[in-house]
Amino acid sequence: MLEEDIAYSFIAGLAGVALYLAVINRYIRTALNRGVYGEDKHKPDRPIVPESGGIVFLLSSIVAESALAATGVLPPRVFTAVLLVTVLAGVIGLVDDFLVLSPPAKILGGLVLGSPLLALSVYDPHLYIPLVGAARFTILYPVAIPFAMTVFANAANMSDTQNGVLHVSSLFIYAAAVFSGVLLYLHGGTPLAVLLGLPFLMLHITALKYNMFPARIFNGDVGSITAGALVGTVALLGKVELAVVLAMMPWVINGYGNIASIKGFRGRHEVSVRPVKVNGWEIERNEARGVPVTLVRLLVGDRSLTEPEIVAAVIVLSALSAAAALVIAVFTYTV
Numbered sequence: 001m002l003e004e005d006i007a008y009s010f011i012a013g014l015a016g017v018a019l020y021l022a023v024i025n026r027y028i029r030t031a032l033n034r035g036v037y038g039e040d041k042h043k044p045d046r047p048i049v050p051e052s053g054g055i056v057f058l059l060s061s062i063v064a065e066s067a068l069a070a071t072g073v074l075p076p077r078v079f080t081a082v083l084l085v086t087v088l089a090g091v092i093g094l095v096d097d098f099l100v101l102s103p104p105a106k107i108l109g110g111l112v113l114g115s116p117l118l119a120l121s122v123y124d125p126h127l128y129i130p131l132v133g134a135a136r137f138t139i140l141y142p143v144a145i146p147f148a149m150t151v152f153a154n155a156a157n158m159s160d161t162q163n164g165v166l167h168v169s170s171l172f173i174y175a176a177a178v179f180s181g182v183l184l185y186l187h188g189g190t191p192l193a194v195l196l197g198l199p200f201l202m203l204h205i206t207a208l209k210y211n212m213f214p215a216r217i218f219n220g221d222v223g224s225i226t227a228g229a230l231v232g233t234v235a236l237l238g239k240v241e242l243a244v245v246l247a248m249m250p251w252v253i254n255g256y257g258n259i260a261s262i263k264g265f266r267g268r269h270e271v272s273v274r275p276v277k278v279n280g281w282e283i284e285r286n287e288a289r290g291v292p293v294t295l296v297r298l299l300v301g302d303r304s305l306t307e308p309e310i311v312a313a314v315i316v317l318s319a320l321s322a323a324a325a326l327v328i329a330v331f332t333y334t335v
């Protein structure tokens with residue numbers, strides 16, 4: 001029964017949260033001692049903050065997934081596919097954190113993230129369309145999976161700009177995914193969006209405590225790429241693709257604006273001009289030519305905002321996007 005499986009899913013989430021809380025403070029101390037840190041450039045005093053803290057999120061996600069498999073909620077093949085996606089995303093993120101991947105390499109890495117879903121044939125080639133229902137795309141759907149996964153992973157990676165933004169936006173995405181998954185299950189579909197989404201939702205709530213303003217830790221690429229890959233996995237396996245895409249609209253706006261404005265997908269080290277300027281605690285739009293048009297730059301507009309004000313604006317945008325996703329979900333799964 002779904003109620004029993006949800007209870008197991010909640011327990012799996014608690015297992016992941018327990019590991020996160022047990023490890024995170026030790027990781028912070030270790031990272032500071034070993035020089036794994038960077039400056040928080042959106043604050044006037046530029047405090048030193050430990051980087052690549054997403055490795056704790058990665059390990060906690062693996063624990064949650066393993067607990068789901070141990071309780072029988074996740075079938076063995078599905079568990080293996082999800083685990084492989086998580087590990088691959090973590091490896092790609094760690095390599096990018098410490099060696100810096102080129103943009104083509106990051107795109108290729110994102111494409112590889114779809115390979116476990118394809119190799120283990122855990123996907124369903126049906127796409128649920130509002131007012132239409134399930135439409136089968138036997139050839140197109142598997143072809144699209146690698147491209148979808150690289151979009152999810154890199155969109156999350158590009159969105160992790162301010163303290164707490166990645167986790168806050170992910171909370172709304174997973175809330176929309178879980179709600180949509182409940183509707184789908186009640187109308188004869190898979191409950192995977194609920195059972196996978198709930199533990200990851202719990203992990204983002206926990207991680208937010210350490211990444212929210214003022215951040216005690218940065219996620220790093222290992223955290224953001226893993227987060228994006230897991231969102232994509234939940235969307236594809238849980239059959240809530242359209243709802244998730246709508247709910248992640250802040251990621252979409254940021255990614256599209258960034259790529260379109262600089263005419264291509266470039267690494268952060270290739271962009272010499274920052275989209276915003278820091279003036280004390282205020283963040284202002286940079287008027288220089290060739291500046292990437294990011295979501296933060298759009299939110300700042302002609303005024304100046306503090307970092308918490310920017311995060312609050314992202315919360316509002318994420319909430320509106322999630323609300324739109326819920327409306328679409330109703331018309332997709334119940335009509």
